[in-house]
Amino acid sequence: MPPLDFRPRWRGYARAMARGSEPQGKGPARASLPTARPKAGRGCECPRCSDADRAASPSTPAPQNHAPVCNNECRSFGRSKIQQVHPLYLSHILLFSADVDAASAFYTDFLGLRLSDKSGSVIAFLHSPHGSDHHLIAFAKSSGPGLHHSAWCVPSIDAVGLGTQQMIEAGYDRGWGIGRHVLGSNYFRYVQDPWGSYAEYSYDIDFVDPRAPWPAADHPDEDSLYVWGPEVPTDFVTNHELRIA
Numbered sequence: 001m002p003p004l005d006f007r008p009r010w011r012g013y014a015r016a017m018a019r020g021s022e023p024q025g026k027g028p029a030r031a032s033l034p035t036a037r038p039k040a041g042r043g044c045e046c047p048r049c050s051d052a053d054r055a056a057s058p059s060t061p062a063p064q065n066h067a068p069v070c071n072n073e074c075r076s077f078g079r080s081k082i083q084q085v086h087p088l089y090l091s092h093i094l095l096f097s098a099d100v101d102a103a104s105a106f107y108t109d110f111l112g113l114r115l116s117d118k119s120g121s122v123i124a125f126l127h128s129p130h131g132s133d134h135h136l137i138a139f140a141k142s143s144g145p146g147l148h149h150s151a152w153c154v155p156s157i158d159a160v161g162l163g164t165q166q167m168i169e170a171g172y173d174r175g176w177g178i179g180r181h182v183l184g185s186n187y188f189r190y191v192q193d194p195w196g197s198y199a200e201y202s203y204d205i206d207f208v209d210p211r212a213p214w215p216a217a218d219h220p221d222e223d224s225l226y227v228w229g230p231e232v233p234t235d236f237v238t239n240h241e242l243r244i245a
C-alpha cells in the first residue's frame with residue numbers, strides 16, 4: 001500500500017468561484033445518538049478504567065489501557081443503537097452577496113457583530129460580541145443575493161458520519177465532505193437540498209468567548225475553504241437563486 005499523503009489539498013474559495021460559481025443562465029432538539037462518551041480519558045466512567053487511566057491518558061481514553069472486552073462499552077457503540085441524527089442548534093448561515101465588504105460593514109457597524117475572519121473581499125465571517133460560534137453569519141461573493149447554506153451543529157464526528165450516511169440512504173447523496181474547514185475549524189458534511197443550497201452537518205466549530213476578543217485576520221485564498229476532504233464539487237459555490245430571479 002502506498003504511503004498516505006496528508007498534505008493539505010488547498011482549494012481556495014476564490015479558486016472554486018473561478019471554476020463556476022455563477023450559473024450560466026443558479027431546549028434544542030438533542031441528537032438521538034447514544035449518550036456521548038467522555039472526550040478525555042479523565043472523564044471516562046467505564047468500569048474498566050482505573051483512576052490512573054483517567055488521570056494520565058492523553059487521549060480519549062488511551063486504547064492500550066483498555067482490555068478488549070471494554071472496547072464496545074467505551075470506544076464505539078453498537079450498530080443496533082444507531083438512531084436518526086438530529087441537530088443540536090443552528091450554528092450559522094452563509095449568504096451570497098454582490099458586495100461582501102458592504103454587507104460585513106452593515107452587520108458590524110449597525111448590528112454590532114464582529115469580524116472573525118475574512119479572505120479578501122471574497123468571503124467574511126462574523127460572530128456575536130456576546131459569545132457565539134466562529135460565525136453566526138457569513139457572506140460570500142456572488143453577483144447577487146442568495147442562500148449558500150445553513151449549518152447545523154451536531155454533537156460528534158460520529159454524528160457527522162451517521163448523518164451523511166442517513167441522508168444518502170434517504171436519497172440526498174449530493175453534497176461535499178466529510179472534511180474540515182480552516183476558518184472555524186469545524187468538521188463538515190454539506191447535503192444539497194432540492195433547491196441547490198446546502199444544509200451542513202457541523203461539529204467542533206471554534207467558539208468565540210466574549211471575554212477573549214477574537215484576533216480577526218485576512219487569510220490567503222488557499223486557507224479560505226478547507227484543510228482536507230474530497231474535491232470541491234464544481235457547483236459548490238453556484239448561486240442557484242440567481243436562476244430564479
Ligand SMILES: [Fe+2]
Pocket residue numbers: 092094149150151200202
Ligand atoms: Fe458552514
